[in-house]
Amino acid sequence: GAVVSQHPSWVICKSGTSVKIECRSLDFQATTMFWYRQFPKQSLMLMATSNEGSKATYEQGVEKDKFLINHASLTLSTLTVTSAHPEDSSFYICSARPGLAGWGEQFFGPGTRLTVL
């Protein structure tokens, strides 16, 4: 149980285009989903926290107009990187937290590798 999927697993796009990444909780309902970015040999950096049906909360320094997050249902959250540039190339990982988890256990997706040319 507690499986989180991401799609696509990797994507290559041209500079200036937009890319959408999906995060799904397959066997549980996730009231909260998190989006992280990870650069090579670096840790996971939290970008934003999203609760189903409400606006995402972005971490300091993360442009909310560039990284659009939608958490439309209890099993799906999407991250759209708008007008992507080469510096946005990174490994994007989502996680999902079941609604009844008191201590904040998060289940992570397999990640999406974005390369912007």
Add this chain to the structure above:
Amino acid sequence: QKEVEQDPGPLSVPEGAIVSLNCTYSNSAFQYFMWYRQYSRKGPELLMYTYSSGNKEDGRFTAQVDKSSKYISLFIRDSQPSDSATYLCAMSANRGSTLGRLYFGRGTQLTVWP
């Protein structure tokens, strides 16, 4: 000062060795302490979690938390080549606006050679 500090390594040990991984932290509000394993180009998977201080053992893995020193450890006994991965410590508070938010260390890259 980062909230969670972790030596990135790399750490290279022979098969069968005991591995010790450590993190320090500065925020006394942290109550939940986790260790994740991440294989290359994959998402992290939870290995162990501990609430507050103390030890927890699961097979070859032992997690220790010393809140007085703000120091946590993960020990791997009889290490195997399949243990080769990056190990990330993570912490979470149980109150206030940070509830549920995980704070990660940088990760330690471990290689166990046969």
